Amino acid sequence: MTTLLNVKDLRAYYGQVQALHGLSFSLSEGSLTTLLGANGAGKTTTLRAICNMVRSTGGIEFDGKPLNHRSTESIVRFGIAHVPQGRGTFTTMTVEENLQLGAITRKDNAGIISDIERMYAHFPVLKQRHTQQAGTLSGGEQQMLAVARALMLRPRLMLLDEPSFGLAPLVVRDLFRILGKINREDKVSILVVEQNAQLALELADHAYVIETGRIVMSGNAKDIANNEEIRKSYLGY
Amino acid sequence: MELFTNQVLAGIATGAIYACMALAVVMIYQAIDHLNFAQGEMAMFSTFISWQLMQWGIPYWAAFVLTLALSFVGGIAIERILFKPLAKAPILTNVAGFIALFAIINSSAGLIWDFTIKQYPTPFGSAPFLGSQLISTHQAGMIGVTVLLLLGLYFFFQYTKIGLAMRAAASVPESARLVGINTSWMIALGWGMASAIGSIAGMLIAPVVFLEPNMMGGVLIYGFAAAVLGGLTSPFGAVVGGFLVGVFENLAGTYIPGVGNELKLPIALALIISVLVVKPAGLFGRHIVKRV
Amino acid sequence: MSAAEDVVTEAPAVEAVPKRAMTLGTGTSLLVLAALLIMPVFVKNFIIFQMTMLLIYGLAVLALNILTGGSGQFSLGQSAFYAVGAYTTAVLMEHFNVNYALTLPIAGVVCFAFGFLFGQPALRLSGVYLALATFALATAMPQLLKLNFLEHWTGGVQGLVVTKPDAPFGLPMSQDMWLYYFTLVVVIAIYIFSVNLLRSRSGRAFMAIRDNEIAASAMGVDVALYKTLAFGVSAAVTGVAGSLGAIAVQFVAPDSYTITLAISLFLGMVVGGVGWLPGSIVGAAFIIFVPNIAEGISKGLSGAVFGVLLFLVIYLVPHGARQVAILGQQFAGKLRKN
Ligand SMILES: Nc1ncnc2c1ncn2[C@@H]1O[C@H](COP(=O)(O)OP(=O)(O)O)[C@@H](O)[C@H]1O
Ligand SMILES: [Mg+2]
Numbered sequence: 001m002t003t004l005l006n007v008k009d010l011r012a013y014y015g016q017v018q019a020l021h022g023l024s025f026s027l028s029e030g031s032l033t034t035l036l037g038a039n040g041a042g043k044t045t046t047l048r049a050i051c052n053m054v055r056s057t058g059g060i061e062f063d064g065k066p067l068n069h070r071s072t073e074s075i076v077r078f079g080i081a082h083v084p085q086g087r088g089t090f091t092t093m094t095v096e097e098n099l100q101l102g103a104i105t106r107k108d109n110a111g112i113i114s115d116i117e118r119m120y121a122h123f124p125v126l127k128q129r130h131t132q133q134a135g136t137l138s139g140g141e142q143q144m145l146a147v148a149r150a151l152m153l154r155p156r157l158m159l160l161d162e163p164s165f166g167l168a169p170l171v172v173r174d175l176f177r178i179l180g181k182i183n184r185e186d187k188v189s190i191l192v193v194e195q196n197a198q199l200a201l202e203l204a205d206h207a208y209v210i211e212t213g214r215i216v217m218s219g220n221a222k223d224i225a226n227n228e229e230i231r232k233s234y235l236g237y
Numbered sequence: 238m239e240l241f242t243n244q245v246l247a248g249i250a251t252g253a254i255y256a257c258m259a260l261a262v263v264m265i266y267q268a269i270d271h272l273n274f275a276q277g278e279m280a281m282f283s284t285f286i287s288w289q290l291m292q293w294g295i296p297y298w299a300a301f302v303l304t305l306a307l308s309f310v311g312g313i314a315i316e317r318i319l320f321k322p323l324a325k326a327p328i329l330t331n332v333a334g335f336i337a338l339f340a341i342i343n344s345s346a347g348l349i350w351d352f353t354i355k356q357y358p359t360p361f362g363s364a365p366f367l368g369s370q371l372i373s374t375h376q377a378g379m380i381g382v383t384v385l386l387l388l389g390l391y392f393f394f395q396y397t398k399i400g401l402a403m404r405a406a407a408s409v410p411e412s413a414r415l416v417g418i419n420t421s422w423m424i425a426l427g428w429g430m431a432s433a434i435g436s437i438a439g440m441l442i443a444p445v446v447f448l449e450p451n452m453m454g455g456v457l458i459y460g461f462a463a464a465v466l467g468g469l470t471s472p473f474g475a476v477v478g479g480f481l482v483g484v485f486e487n488l489a490g491t492y493i494p495g496v497g498n499e500l501k502l503p504i505a506l507a508l509i510i511s512v513l514v515v516k517p518a519g520l521f522g523r524h525i526v527k528r529v
Numbered sequence: 530m531s532a533a534e535d536v537v538t539e540a541p542a543v544e545a546v547p548k549r550a551m552t553l554g555t556g557t558s559l560l561v562l563a564a565l566l567i568m569p570v571f572v573k574n575f576i577i578f579q580m581t582m583l584l585i586y587g588l589a590v591l592a593l594n595i596l597t598g599g600s601g602q603f604s605l606g607q608s609a610f611y612a613v614g615a616y617t618t619a620v621l622m623e624h625f626n627v628n629y630a631l632t633l634p635i636a637g638v639v640c641f642a643f644g645f646l647f648g649q650p651a652l653r654l655s656g657v658y659l660a661l662a663t664f665a666l667a668t669a670m671p672q673l674l675k676l677n678f679l680e681h682w683t684g685g686v687q688g689l690v691v692t693k694p695d696a697p698f699g700l701p702m703s704q705d706m707w708l709y710y711f712t713l714v715v716v717i718a719i720y721i722f723s724v725n726l727l728r729s730r731s732g733r734a735f736m737a738i739r740d741n742e743i744a745a746s747a748m749g750v751d752v753a754l755y756k757t758l759a760f761g762v763s764a765a766v767t768g769v770a771g772s773l774g775a776i777a778v779q780f781v782a783p784d785s786y787t788i789t790l791a792i793s794l795f796l797g798m799v800v801g802g803v804g805w806l807p808g809s810i811v812g813a814a815f816i817i818f819v820p821n822i823a824e825g826i827s828k829g830l831s832g833a834v835f836g837v838l839l840f841l842v843i844y845l846v847p848h849g850a851r852q853v854a855i856l857g858q859q860f861a862g863k864l865r866k867n
Contacts, residue, residue: 051415076417088412090405101405104398105417149416272657319840326847329597333799336792337839344832458668465661503669510662514653 004029004157004189005050010058012042012049012213019045020056021213027157027206032183032190034204034221036197036235042213043193044085047159051075051082062157077105081150085161089142091135095126098134098145102152112152119148122178140171147175151182158182160192164199172196176203197235201225209234244487250376252483254445257383257438258453258460259467259475260390261431266469267407268427269320271328275338276435277457279315281450282342283308283436284443285350288357297360301440305433312432316425324421346450357443379441383476386437390472403427458502459486466509468522478520482509553807553854561807565713569706577705578777579817584709584716585773586813590797591723591806592766598804599727600759601739603656606647606663607794609670610640610764612786614771616674619689619781620682629694629776633715636772637765644764648757667791671783688782691775712773719766723806726762735759800842802851811850815842 005027012020020042027033037043049056051072060067067075076082081102090098099119103112120127123144129137134145143163150158160179164172180203183190194200201207201221209217209224217224217234224230261280265273273279287304291297319338323331361378394400406413406423413420438460439453446452463482467474486505493504513519553561569577589611596602617636621627627635647666654662674683683689696707726732734755737745746752775781793816800815801808823834846852 053411053414071419072414073417073419076415082415084412084415088409088415090409090412092408093404097401100398100401101413101416101418104402104405153416266657272660322844323847326843327803329603329795329799329803330843330847330849333796333839333843336796337836337843339836340832340839341836344830344834344836347832348829458664461661465658469657500669500672503665503672506661506665506668510650510654510665513658513662514650517653517658 002029003027004031004063005191006059006061007046007050008059008061010046010049010056010060012045012054012056014045014054019054019213020049022058023210023213023215025208025215025218027189027191029156030183030187030189031206032180032192032204033206033208034200035191035193035208035210036200037195037210038236039195040212041210043210044161045213046210047082047084047161047191047193050159051080076153079153079156080159081153081155081157082159083146083150083161083163085165087142087146089134089137089145091133093134094131095134095137095145096130098149099126099152102149103154105153111154115152115154119151122151122182123148140167140175143167143171143175144178147179147182151186151188155188157189157191160190162193162195164194164196172199179203197231198225240491241488244491245484246372248484248487249380249480250372250483251487252463252480253376253380253383254438254442254456254479255459255463255482256476256479257379257386257441258435258456259463259479260383260386260472261435261438262457262460262464263467263469263472263475264390264434265427265431266464268403268424268431270407271331272335272461272464273431274332274335274457275342276431277453277460278339278342278346279308279312279432280435280439280457281453282346283311283432284357284439284448284452285346285450287436287440288355288443288448289350291358297358301360304436304440308436309429309433313425313429315432316428320428321421321425324424343450350450352450355448357440357448359444363444375444382437382441383479386434387472387476394472399426455502459483459505462506462509466512466519468519471519471521474519474521485509562717569709574703574705577703577709581705581709581712581777582774583810583813583817584712585770585777586794586797586817587810588716588719588773589767589770589794590801590809590812590816591720592763592770593794593798594801594804594806594809595723595727595735595766596759596763597798598806599732599739600735600756601742602651602756602759603660604663604760604763605660605788605791605795606666607763607767608786608788608790609666610644610767611771611774611790611794612670612674612781612783613643613764614640614768615775615781615786616683616689616771617768618772618775619691622691622776623689624682630711633769633772636768640768640771641761641765643768645757645761647764648760651760652753652756663791664788667788671787674783674786683783686783688780688785691779691781693776693779708777712777715769715773719769720806723766727806731755731758796839800839800849802849802854805849805851805854807854808850 003026007026008024010020010023011018023042023046035043035046045054048054050060050067052067052070052075053072062078062080065078067078090101096116099116100112103115106112120130125141126145126148129141134142137145147160147163163175167175176199179190179192182188192200192204201224204221207219207221207224208215217230258277258280261276262272265276283304286307287300290300290303295303315338320331320334323334359375359378361375363373363375366372366374366377394404402413402418403423403426405416406418406420410420442456443452446456459482460479463478464475466481467476467478482505485508486501489504489508490501568580589607593604593607596604614636617639618629618632621632621635622629651659651662675686693704693708695704696702700707727735734745734750737748737750738752738755742752797809797812797816799812801810801812819838820831820835823838824831826834
């Protein structure tokens, strides 16, 4: 399998404070990779660094092309869709407008219209509410909307920051099932950041564990899930 | 009753001026999230440009369109050159920048075109409108243009991609960047559009208040007030706000004893503030829920 | 869980200034004080008068700084409080023969009440709405002072002439010099009061409100009380500045206190550094001297020159004089280390 995203010696800073201390990992085309770690480990910062939303040094290559020093909006145009922590919903706009915004960089109007229908098939609840203000949706619905908005880009890589946060367990299962399906059927590579390690390991095929800005563990998701020692010492369950 | 109706009519006529300016105010507020104190001066400068073009023999409508284009480009240039470098500076520093821009434009216009008042033509004529002494055809035309402008803006923001992108950039900039919108250029575009709308306001107002460097001072204040009353986030609210302020002002001048021309402004403002105290987001504004 | 679900962090309108950073170190303060004390001995009366005005405007900018830098509320209406202070002094001195020094505390109290009352409706407003409300106050004030039925007291459009006081106890100094020292004492007293106010419980409450109103109220701060209190204190200090201004200029008239004054004070605050009290005097210097400099460079384009100079300042130091002070401090720190 070819490498889609390659991150080398990534360091990130908030003002004077360093949040990532030389982080390296890679992600192969078509894979579903998870980045696990406790609160404050640097997961969000890693995703933000990939999209150049925080000052960073090191090498980030996407499909062989360096991403450093590009603006966030031009990185998106490479086909990287980022669902940020907190979902980033355009709360004052309608559900459908949120979806249209996801495709704002695309020119193929017919494709956009059919993709909106496809999203409604994935997430029927969004169809019911397509004229409603997005801010009035429930947390789970907003997360669905955020994923759908990201997919409207027809991304090659989707970055998801704690999609399970604040959602009921059943809703999370549903969401993860759809993510798996998107990964398999639409061939979208996914990097999902999670605190909920158990669920993420069930979903992913590869996993990295991050602690205070460094990768401390990596491997096949099944192996990690089955290794009690690793689970106890790194993932706390 | 006759007096009342007449005063309301006259109020609507002046209100059209405020409505036009308020539209420009809302436009820029949407794009940059604060009020631009130099907006009236920008409009005044545009109006002078159109006047100059007409002096050079260019017919009214050609000068109108040319001024519109120049103002659009000028607005973008002002943002790129003067305010983009301040994007990361505190809000209050940006406000100081608006005041500086105000001083620069006002003083330059005074030097180029001097401070004597000038006649400015109207394309609509100035006969009584439908036999009413209170509304002239010019004022009726002004109301018509304002309404057209409002419809145009509504269409632009609701049904075009770029309008959608501008709204997104203004409401959640970070998410807008994450869907690939160049938010920095959206701000510049907002400046350009506000400047162009302001120039329309200026060219429509000039026949009424006459052309001179200080012509927009009072108008901008009423424009702000109208925009705030209407709720700053709503172009429709701005226009309604403009008409209401015009009517307020006229009725206060007529019915409250002791209100000369000088006290009209404070009283209109006080009324608006009373409305805001009851409805803090304005009449048509979205109430933004604040959470910790 | 659900409470934490939609975390929206609003950027505060005014950047947080840590408490210590709001003032100068002791050494620097003493140096500045010494310079201010000695200076009048060496210069002409007109310069002394300008220095007095500098102190007075510095005080008015300081007052705005307490309101905006301290509690995060924005005001374009400071000229109204300044006018009320000035007229209180003028009326008391000229109609009631009250001693000028006594009129200051009275003006302070009157303005405190006025500001506190104005702060009540202002409570419901913030940001641009508050700007508009205070702006309305500023535009209304000169018109109110011109009202017919007040003319007996205010002198209407003509205004009132104020007598300049002589130095007391037969001190051998000119009126200007005496007024300078008198002003200096008042300004220093109020400066020390303000510094202590911002360090006190109330000051912490102000700043908690500035940084996050909802969090402050969750912490048990009586937001309404402290916001109106901030308005009251700011108005009182502005009023005292207005009193001193009336005595120094020897004249009050409605059109001396228009919105232009309020805008100048606002610019003074930005140039000095929002929330940095010592910056007030730097800001005052800017609004007094830079228009003159601009006039000197070009008579016809003085407004444009002023605007360009203002732009230069905010490009170079977007955080005002405070930024210069911080840079200076870092530089001094480096020198000491070497
Ligand atoms: N805006 C910020 N300013 C300063 N420090 C930050 C900021 N955001 C995150 N950090 C710090 O960076 C580190 C990593 O944070 P983050 O990437 O958000 O962790 P995670 O997403 O794994 O919970 C933490 O120590 C956090 O305190
Ligand atoms: Mg995180």
